[in-house]
Amino acid sequence: MKNSEIWQKELEFLKAIIDKTELVKTTKWGSDVYTVNNGNVLLIRAFKNYVSLWFFNGVFLKDPYQVLENAQEGKTKAMRHWRFSSADEMNESRISVYIEEAIENEKNDLRWKPEKSEELEIPDILVQAFTKDHKFKNAFDSLTPFKQKEYVEHLSTAKREATQIVRLEKIKPMVLEGKGLNDKYRK
Known part of the structure; x- marks a missing residue:
């Protein structure tokens, strides 16, 4: 059984919340990615033990409920995600707060700018x-x-x-x- 089948209820719940926004659904990297003004805002993905809501520029979110995690500390700079291990953990109004802020951040062009790497040392x-x-x-x-x-x-x-x-x-x-x-x- 695929992860998306195991987590169908949770995925549908998240999609229903997202459908109430102005986000446009696309498919990238084998996942549903939601954009505004052609800028990636968020994606949802089912894993073996949880469903996750990923925010591309989540580093800028206020995170009032302290739910966002960095997937790979030291590697992932801007992206943050919110894990759900059951539908009972999902609160539409709280999730909507994060999604709306992420949309506004994208509209305001609030994006992570990669740091300039040090000068290249030629062998x-x-x-x-x-x-x-x-x-x-x-x-x-x-x-x-x-x-x-x-x-x-x-x-x-x-x-x-x-x-x-x-x-x-x-x-x-x-x-x-x-x-x-x-x-x-x-x-």
Whole structure:
């Protein structure tokens, strides 16, 4: 039996509350995601032992009933969720308070802004390659910071110099084409 079948009563209860709002239902990441002005506000999901109401920018919610949790402390920055292990725990007026505040926060563009990461430390093998091949350096510099970081981490995690050299030779054509290390896995 699927989690959504086990928690059908609770899911329907949450959906009924959400349906009374202006949120628009979409499907992302295999879940019902609710948006306003194309901004993600919340999602609901059934797990093995509970149903959860996730707020994308929950870090900004006042949390008057002290029910919100950070799913992965130290990793999840903005998202917060409210767990329910039975329909008896669900109070429509309390849930509505959180949902309405989340909607207003989204309308007011109150969103978590990722922190700027520290400057990228280029490994020696890459610096040497750049001095020998300016076209390669220019191609690397034109990549997004995210793609640059992927390549730097890929090279830096190789413990042996021989492995670094092999990796460098493999990534060079990809960099010259403007591709990221893992682009083929992204949709």
